[in-house]
Amino acid sequence: AQSVTQPDIHITVSEGASLELRCNYSYGATPYLFWYVQSPGQGLQLLLKYFSGDTLVQGIKGFEAEFKRSQSSFNLRKPSVHWSDAAEYFCAVGAGNNDMRFGAGTRLTVKP
């Protein structure tokens, strides 16, 4: 089955600084990749997704992610972080089967 690794449990960045959250996946074929965000006490909201085509995908709230097949990575980036971006971020991989697997998440803290 497919799997996802998010190496960073917790990241702290200053407001206005750039952000990169790492995601590595394991899957034998072309994966379907997703990034979700979870605010405290809430469900998950989709930020962006990738299946094919341009390897740099744009999402909501100014986020983007780049798919690198050679590195089995799908890292999430934002050029300038806002205090409202503080949340937990999950990378997920869907395969040709029915299920969707998530990473352990990265908690983002934004310093004023």
Place this chain on the structure above:
Amino acid sequence: DAGITQSPRHKVTETGTPVTLRCHQTENHRYMYWYRQDPGHGLRLIHYSYGVKDTDKGEVSDGYSVSRSKTEDFLLTLESATSSQTSVYFCAIRSGTGNTEAFFGQGTRLTVV
């Protein structure tokens, strides 16, 4: 917001008692999922359904059973709750597989004492 309702939102139960969580959707989506969320583990798939009466196990299915008798309802049952099943449970729905987005409910916080 996608029409997903989880009930109850919070529950405290005693070890050894049966517990059923309900997920109700109004989107007529074919696929429904139950995940549990625990610190350090992210979301782990318990069971999922790909149609009425069609279900399959996920990665942490031991101690859980599910049923889907109608398209709109997906029930998760803990036959005999244990403290290790204290968690936040999320239901998700998808209209398809592959690159189809999953929509999540608000979660159910279950505490087993």
